[in-house]
Amino acid sequence: MMLSKGLKRKREEEEEEALAVDTWWLDPGHPAVAQAAPAVASSSLFDLSVLKLHHSLRQSEPDLRHLVLVVNTLRRIQESMTPPTTLPPVPNPPAAPSVADNLLASSDVALSASVASLLEDLSHIEGLNQVPQPLADEGPPGRPVGGAPASLGALDLLGPATGCLLDDGLEGLFEDIDTSMYDSELWVPPSEGLKPGPENGPGKEETPELDEAELDYLMDVLVGTQALERPPGPGR
Amino acid sequence: MGEDTDTRKINHSFLRDHSYVTEADIISTVEFNHTGELLATGDKGGRVVIFQREPESKNAPHIQGEYDVYSTFQSHEPEFDYLKSLEIEEKINKIKWLPQQNAAHSLLSTNDKTIKLWKITERDKRPEGYNLKDEEGKLKDLSTVTSLQVPVLKPMDLMVEVSPRRIFANGHTYHINSISVNSDCETYMSADDLRINLWHLAITDRSFTDIVDIKPANMEDLTEVITASEFHPHHCNLFVYSSSKGSLRLCDMRAAALCDKHSKLFEEPEDPSNRSFFSEIISSVSDVKFSHSGRYMLTRDYLTVKVWDLNMEARPIETYQVHDYLRSKLCSLYESDCIFDKFECSWNGSDSVIMTGAYNNFFRMFDRNTKRDVTLEASRESSKPRAVLKPRRVCVGGKRRRDDISVDSLDFTKKILHTAWHPAENIIAIAATNNLYIFQDKVNSDMH
Numbered sequence: 001m002m003l004s005k006g007l008k009r010k011r012e013e014e015e016e017e018a019l020a021v022d023t024w025w026l027d028p029g030h031p032a033v034a035q036a037a038p039a040v041a042s043s044s045l046f047d048l049s050v051l052k053l054h055h056s057l058r059q060s061e062p063d064l065r066h067l068v069l070v071v072n073t074l075r076r077i078q079e080s081m082t083p084p085t086t087l088p089p090v091p092n093p094p095a096a097p098s099v100a101d102n103l104l105a106s107s108d109v110a111l112s113a114s115v116a117s118l119l120e121d122l123s124h125i126e127g128l129n130q131v132p133q134p135l136a137d138e139g140p141p142g143r144p145v146g147g148a149p150a151s152l153g154a155l156d157l158l159g160p161a162t163g164c165l166l167d168d169g170l171e172g173l174f175e176d177i178d179t180s181m182y183d184s185e186l187w188v189p190p191s192e193g194l195k196p197g198p199e200n201g202p203g204k205e206e207t208p209e210l211d212e213a214e215l216d217y218l219m220d221v222l223v224g225t226q227a228l229e230r231p232p233g234p235g236r
Numbered sequence: 237m238g239e240d241t242d243t244r245k246i247n248h249s250f251l252r253d254h255s256y257v258t259e260a261d262i263i264s265t266v267e268f269n270h271t272g273e274l275l276a277t278g279d280k281g282g283r284v285v286i287f288q289r290e291p292e293s294k295n296a297p298h299i300q301g302e303y304d305v306y307s308t309f310q311s312h313e314p315e316f317d318y319l320k321s322l323e324i325e326e327k328i329n330k331i332k333w334l335p336q337q338n339a340a341h342s343l344l345s346t347n348d349k350t351i352k353l354w355k356i357t358e359r360d361k362r363p364e365g366y367n368l369k370d371e372e373g374k375l376k377d378l379s380t381v382t383s384l385q386v387p388v389l390k391p392m393d394l395m396v397e398v399s400p401r402r403i404f405a406n407g408h409t410y411h412i413n414s415i416s417v418n419s420d421c422e423t424y425m426s427a428d429d430l431r432i433n434l435w436h437l438a439i440t441d442r443s444f445t446d447i448v449d450i451k452p453a454n455m456e457d458l459t460e461v462i463t464a465s466e467f468h469p470h471h472c473n474l475f476v477y478s479s480s481k482g483s484l485r486l487c488d489m490r491a492a493a494l495c496d497k498h499s500k501l502f503e504e505p506e507d508p509s510n511r512s513f514f515s516e517i518i519s520s521v522s523d524v525k526f527s528h529s530g531r532y533m534l535t536r537d538y539l540t541v542k543v544w545d546l547n548m549e550a551r552p553i554e555t556y557q558v559h560d561y562l563r564s565k566l567c568s569l570y571e572s573d574c575i576f577d578k579f580e581c582s583w584n585g586s587d588s589v590i591m592t593g594a595y596n597n598f599f600r601m602f603d604r605n606t607k608r609d610v611t612l613e614a615s616r617e618s619s620k621p622r623a624v625l626k627p628r629r630v631c632v633g634g635k636r637r638r639d640d641i642s643v644d645s646l647d648f649t650k651k652i653l654h655t656a657w658h659p660a661e662n663i664i665a666i667a668a669t670n671n672l673y674i675f676q677d678k679v680n681s682d683m684h
């Protein structure tokens with residue numbers, strides 16, 4: 001299945017780049033690592049994963065395994081796109097959040113909302129379809145499956161960490177992105193409970209420079225995202 | 237390995253030429269029964285075709301034990317789920333034979349949602365000589381009946397009859413990926429992405445409680461799914477299931493009704509030198525099989541097959557590289573979605589050789605004792621009937637021999653996902669898209 005069938009890439013070079021340097025994301029110790037700038041190839045892989053996620057969500061009944069694997073891979077990629085906290089800050093002052101970055105941020109949030117609400121829908125539908133069984137099969141007791149709409153939960157992550165989260169373990173699929181694109185710690189494993197505290201300092205000095213062509217491409221993704229979204233929840 | 241080949245192609249009248257593949261004809265599962273006399277295949281169009289091995293005959297010794305079509309039937313039809321407003325595919329995901337308990341054969345076949353128990357019976361006699369009916373079944377004119385006769389059974393051409401005996405529906409919200417019959421022959425389990433159900437073969441209106449449920453309370457927390465499961469061949473209380481994160485959980489049903497607390501977790505720590513963005517995807521286990529002895533488990537992930545000892549959870553005891561040359565191509569394979577392909581694996585009857593499929597219609601065999609391996613190809617072009625299969629080699633640069641295939645010319649649309657090994661003999665069934673190949677070893681089982 002060719003994912004990119006019918007989807008025009010804004011930059012043909014990007015695709016060639018991705019294929020030519022297809023070993024770079026191996027551990028740097030690997031001899032096959034190419035010399036291309038990691039940041040550029042990383043955004044190709046990121047975009048590819050986002051596309052895959054969209055494609056998966058577009059199916060009437062998504063392949064859960066495919067979805068989960070793509071989501072987890074996307075997490076790893078996002079993790080790698082921010083420098084770790086331990087690195088010394090780069091001398092140049094952090095750029096003020098540009099329009100492009102906000103677009104990227106809100107596209108992720110929209111994505112987050114789509115995926116979260118879709119998965120939540122899956123469990124809602126399951127409630128309708130369940131065969132009567134001797135034992136309740138709603139999984140481990142605790143939060144009811146058909147609880148508050150997930151989109152609300154994802155959206156609540158928009159603001160800075162106020163601590164007023166709907167549920168614990170909200171890290172879920174996608175992290176708090178909006179200003180946390182600049183966070184050092186993007187993703188916390190669900191087992192760690194509540195979301196980490198207020199964002200750390202400007203850890204995002206190395207925001208990839210987004211030129212106009214990439215901006216256009218992002219806009220396409222955004223527009224594509226918005227076409228897919230569930231009906232807007234409160235706060236949107 | 238010196239082998240005769242015996243090629244069988246499923247005959248489909250809608251194939252206009254040999255290169256045109258109808259989607260519905262794509263084989264989706266292959267399974268020998270417990271004696272190896274019967275071989276069942278399921279396809280994307282919901283059909284099951286059963287092959288039977290011809291008894292060896294002195295008259296035609298060269299046709300020893302070849303497989304011929306025994307029965308064909310439509311197992312599943314496409315369905316429409318009105319609640320969710322989506323179509324349920326009729327593709328047969330898995331077939332499992334029940335151990336034979338009388339003259340009839342039985343098998344379970346499943347698509348994404350519904351499991352069916354089929355009974356296969358033979359009829360080779362029919363009663364003749366009714367008093368009131370004539371040969372065609374029409375009522376006789378009573379005035380012509382002057383004497384009474386006892387109807388007798390006369391031989392007739394063999395007729396194979398297949399009938400659905402049970403339909404196990406509405407047990408799964410997610411897609412069924414495996415079924416497995418218990419050694420007690422009374423129960424079986426079915427697994428989907430998040431749950432495993434236990435069924436009694438005689439009861440269809442409900443399954444027992446979920447014996448495994450890994451659905452998180454909040455679906456946003458979903459990070460792992462069940463990929464395969466199987467009952468232990470001898471211990472009816474033990475079963476294993478594998479996950480998309482590459483782990484195996486061996487569960488004991490005696491411990492708890494809901495086996496969320498796995499009794500043993502088998503997981504190999506990630507190799508830091510091989511870490512990449514795709515580490516998790518390639519570690520996802522696509523198939524798990526107990527050895528015939530019940531002492532080991534075999535798992536298949538994207539690049540390797542691994543043998544696990546039930547007594548050692550920390551790591552597999554053996555790892556075999558299926559196509560390590562793909563490790564540097566993971567990005568393109570991710571892009572094309574090939575990295576998500578699910579290959580199956582098999583043991584031979586004595587648990588000494590392992591087999592699994594790969595790309596370019598290649599399949600691989602690993603001899604656990606000699607540590608030798610071989611790559612063979614299943615294709616009409618390269619194997620005429622009764623020819624000996626020639627070992628193939630994929631070259632990754634460096635010295636290239638004459639018949640080597642280079643990695644870049646591998647055909648990734650030709651994947652051998654489904655393979656099966658006869659329970660006792662060296663006979664293997666290989667599904668290559670819409671073609672079924674059955675290879676028999678007529679010499680001994682030395683491998684090159």
